[in-house]
Amino acid sequence: MSSPSTPSQQPVPHKVPDSEARDAFLYRLMANQLRLSVSCGAAFLIILLAMPALNYFAADLMATRVFGFTLSWFILGVLIYPIVWVISFVFIRRSIAMEEEESHWTLPK
């Protein structure tokens, strides 16, 4: 971090190799976690945001009856919950595995 100091703050220490190593460590840590979060979030958003679009552009298809429900009602009222559970389960498993691996990374002091 190369922010200049202000009177109300502690002076920012000059970057030393150790700090740079920690920056790289932090970057790798956050990039790994964010990649996983964004991919799971994107999967969820595609499903969720596709629903109104399908209702608008494919109204007849979404009005098809499935066990007495309309297809649209069946997805939103029943199916969406198990889909979200699967996404969160995948996230949790990978996230915990990733944290376990990160815990063994060599920590720059």
Next chain:
Amino acid sequence: MKTMSLAIAGLILYSLGQQAAAAPEGRSFFAFDPWVLAFSLVTVVATVYMGFRSAGQSKSASDMMVAGRSVSVGMNASAISGEYLSAASFMGIASLVMLNGYDGLWYPVCFACGYLFLLLFIAGPLRRFGAYTIPDFAEGRFDSPTFRKIAVVFVLFIGFYYTMPQMKGAGIVFMHIFPGMGDWGYPIGVIIVGGVITLNVALGGMKGITLVQAFQYWLKMFAISVPAFVLMAWFGSYNGNLAINQTAPEVRAGVVAATVIARPEKAPADATWISPFGPMTTKAAKAANLPPEDQKFYGLIYTYSFIFALVCGTAGLPHILVRFYTNPDGVSAKKTTMWVMILIGIFYIFTPVYGVMGRNILPELYGLKSYAGTEGVVLSLPAQVPWVGPILSGITSAGAFAAFMSTFSGLLVSMTGAMAHDVYGKILRPSATAEQKMVAFKISAVAIGIISVGLGMLVKELNIAFMVGQAFAVAACSYFPLLFLSVWWRNITMPGAATGMLAGGLLCLITMTAKNLPDLKILPAAATADLTAFWNANPLLAILCEQPAIWAMPLSMILMIVVSKLTASQIPANIQHKMLVLHAPEKLGFRNEEYDEPSPQAH
């Protein structure tokens, strides 16, 4: 305390005086349904007993505010679910589905799915930061006491907004238990429930309510699912009842046709009700007399903005976020979130069943005022089952009691924590001892409880889910951008965060209020008519003001980024350490020393 007692007594007398003329004639004032009363009493007594029992274990400020950071995954998931499933979830969703059909389904879906965003982006890092309250996080992340003050204001504002519908739920259920009281039941219910919960929180704090909320989740699950199964066994299945609603006049096998009676004029037509872009999302376009295809397009815009508000709002509710601080570490916070999604998802599959069956079996509710009609469908519908109806109605009433009691408990802890810890302990008297902070917590709880009861008296005519939706929209445009960028972007500064949060939250509030002013009926008649005409002539503007999250949330984020770039010199000096605390696994040893405590064992 004497002053507060007098205030409560005054409030009771005022309410009784206001309602005296409203008692229905020819019916005993204290007439009640014994089953409904019995189940509701058991819920209240169990709540009070568990609260008192747990209260004895609360020894420190950490116990009061974050339950000693020792709550296990299962217990915390049940407690968060218990806290989250409010009157809006237990009673409001069924009402919305009954009124609006398909469009009402977005509420439970987004209420549940918002937790996924919380899981993916916020829960783990927030817990690792190790604060006591969200304003703690706000100050700690930016090293700015000023920002704590801004954050406290939003905690209180969102909290009070969310409290009002819970109080309304208490009033409605009390009216249901004591029909002889007529309109008197409303203020009495608000005062009794508000008083009991305030006492529980003042005595036990977070540790006291965790067990209570966990118990209340399972009670609510039982209360929504068992009567639903009996209703389906008697009146036909969920899908069978839904199948009745179509353009062709056809009754499917498995549904008792005799139960389907003519609907009042206020009830939406079958095709409108079961299809997307119905009464809820196309209201503004219909008022503008737009052609049907244009109405659908405006309905699409409304739906997207609504999704943004509810999904992101869930991830920005302070009283929910604070519960993640009670987990021992970041991994357990993530596991807790996943279990919350499962627990509330199962619950939300059942709630629309009541709306669908209520439309067929109790259509007369469409013709009544909301608090006496559709908002009570969860309580009234089970009573239609022969023989066991009163018992089932008693069970759902107990569930409704659990719903607003648990959510109000959580809100009270969150707001009390903000007052006692942030305002008293950090702003007014930073040198206060632990004992003084404990006393401040108890006094704050009583004061906020009294204000909540007072606010509850004012919202009898407003829609429960409408009020909750407003609280979510404000959270989505203020806290969610703040938390998301603070966790994932190291270059955000305090001026940037404050500008975005204030602009997003306040613009959201102002536009929603402007749109809803005609409905609140507080303006002179001429002004109300002019404003209504203005909104009718500008349907797109009306939608964007009623559901502002679609533009206010991105605006808040853009402002945070732009102002942070302009004030880059104010990035906290130790930002590298802060980001490591947020993201590094606990085993690597990065800790926020201000809140450093020995690692507890989960119970």
